[in-house]
Amino acid sequence: MSVRYGIIGCGAIAQRRHMPEAAANPESTVAALADPVADRVKTLAQQYGAEAYTDYKKMLKQAQLDAVVVCGPNALHAQMSIDALKAGLHVLCEKPMATARQDARRMITAAKKANRHLMIGLNQRLMPPHVRAREILDSGRLGKVISFRTTFKHGGPDGWSVDGAKSWFFKKNAAFMGATGDLGVHKADLMRWLLNEEFVEVGGRITTLDKRDSRGKLIPLDDNAVLSLRTSGGILGSIEVSWTNYGGEENFTVVYCTGGVLSIGTDPTYGVIVDYANGERELHQVGxxxxxxxxxxxxxxxxxxxxxxxxxxxxxDGAEGYRCLDVILTAMEAAAEGSVKKIRQPKL
Ligand SMILES: NC(=O)c1ccc[n+]([C@@H]2O[C@H](COP(=O)([O-])OP(=O)(O)OC[C@H]3O[C@@H](n4cnc5c(N)ncnc54)[C@H](O)[C@@H]3O)[C@@H](O)[C@H]2O)c1
Structure with a gap:
């Protein structure tokens, strides 16, 4: 059986990732697309031989689908996902899965009730250098992790979104979170997964320094953040994110262990480098x-x-999406209060 996908929101991530990847997989097809921008959805539907809808609810009612990919603005993720789950469809929802803990929980409950899968598009952990790094940490040859630093910075979503600087990314009610939600949530997930521990404490500075919207006004969301975190096992680390790295993109992680240092994404040829405490070096050329x-x-x-x-x-799954969203929401609360906050680990 081929999985028939409907895609809600036909912007940059849908066009550059989900549509081509669903079309390329012999086990899936792009069956229907929904986006309020009629020309956009029509052109893409022709390209993929899919049905076009300007209202996703109509697509959920009329199209013959097995699953949907939710790629709309952050603040709409929860409702779109719940509507699709209630319609009996599996849901792959882009990150951040929601903009409030309660909404994320509602999504998890809706998936359970409908007996359908809910996956969150936290793809960092699927990238080959990260997969290799996890294998190295799991092998135990670097000993115990002491600390880490991880960075994700680029020039901002105005250079990425199909709507440029007019995009929803710069509107508070549609995005809710800036660089911290956009990039920090990726890193919170990646580090939980790499270290195989939950974060229990977070503090930080979350601020707007330079990013301007299409009218030249400073955006009402954060464009830079530096977070400090502690895991359940006592590992100390930092996450730095930015939308004002006008010189390109940085996505690297360094993990400091009792047996040496693991560097991911710091070298253009070797995706993973291990520098052992005894001076030996391992170079990994991975995807x-x-x-x-x-x-x-x-x-x-x-x-x-x-x-x-x-x-x-x-x-x-949804619980994984919740945990990293919780790290980011708690970081935002901590930054607003100028404090360090505990992250509770509710049962999900
Ligand atoms: N996993 C990743 O690495 C990654 C990368 C980029 C974006 N994303 C996420 O994907 C989501 C979409 O981001 P993007 O970069 O594609 O943004 P984008 O601005 O390029 O596209 C958003 C699209 O959603 C459409 N839209 C708006 N309201 C809608 C509605 N009610 N129904 C259907 N469509 C609607 C817009 O018309 C636009 O075509 C965001 O949540 C973002 O965080 C994830």
Whole structure:
């Protein structure tokens, strides 16, 4: 059985990742698209031989689908996902899964009730250098992790979104979070997964320094953040994110361990480098990391399609999405209060 996908929101991530990846997988098809921008959805539907809708609710009612990919603005993710789950469809929702904890919980409950899969598009952990890094940490040859620093910075979503500087990314009610939600949520997820521990404490500075909207006004969302975090096992680390790295993109992570240092994404040839405490060095040439200027296959659609076909739990489920969203929301609260806050680990 081929998985028939409907895609809600036909912007940059749908066009550059989900549509081509669903079309390329022999086990899936792009069956229907929904976006309020009529020309956009019509052109793309012709390209993929899919049905076009300007109202996603109509698509959920009329199109013959197995699953949807939710790629609209952040603040609409929860309702779009819940509507699709209630319609009996599996849902792959882009990150951040929601803009409030309660909404994320509602999504998880809706998936359970409907007995459908809910996966979140936190694709960093599927990237080959990150997969190799996790294997190295799991092997134990670097000993115990002491600390880490991880960075994700680029020039901002105005250089990425199909609507440029007029995009929803710069509107508070549609995005809710700026660079911290956009990039920090990726890193919160990646580090939880790499270290195999939950974050229990976070503090930080979250601020707007330079990014301007299409009218030249400073955006009403953060464009830079520096967070400090502590895991359940006592690992200390920092996450730095920015939308004002006008010189390109940085996506790297360094993990400091009792047996040496693990560097990911710091070298253009070797995606992973291990520098052992005894002076020995291991160089790993692994597949590339996707960046805004160069998308490489993310594996997200392939992984979700496989979980639907094999009736297996998705690789990154709603609970995983909740945990990293919680880190970011708690960081925002801590930054607003100028404090360090505990992150509770509710049962999900
Ligand atoms: N996983 C990743 O690496 C990654 C990368 C980029 C974006 N994203 C996420 O994907 C989502 C979309 O981002 P993007 O970069 O594609 O943005 P974009 O601005 O390029 O596109 C958003 C699209 O959503 C459409 N839209 C707006 N309201 C809608 C509605 N009610 N129904 C259907 N469509 C609607 C817009 O018309 C636009 O075509 C965001 O949540 C973003 O955080 C994830």
């Amino acid at each position: 590339e990391m996707a960046s805004n200027v160069k998308q490489v296959a993310s594996g997200v659609i392939d992984s979700f399609t496989e979980s639907i076909r094999r009736k297996r739990k998705p690789a990154i």
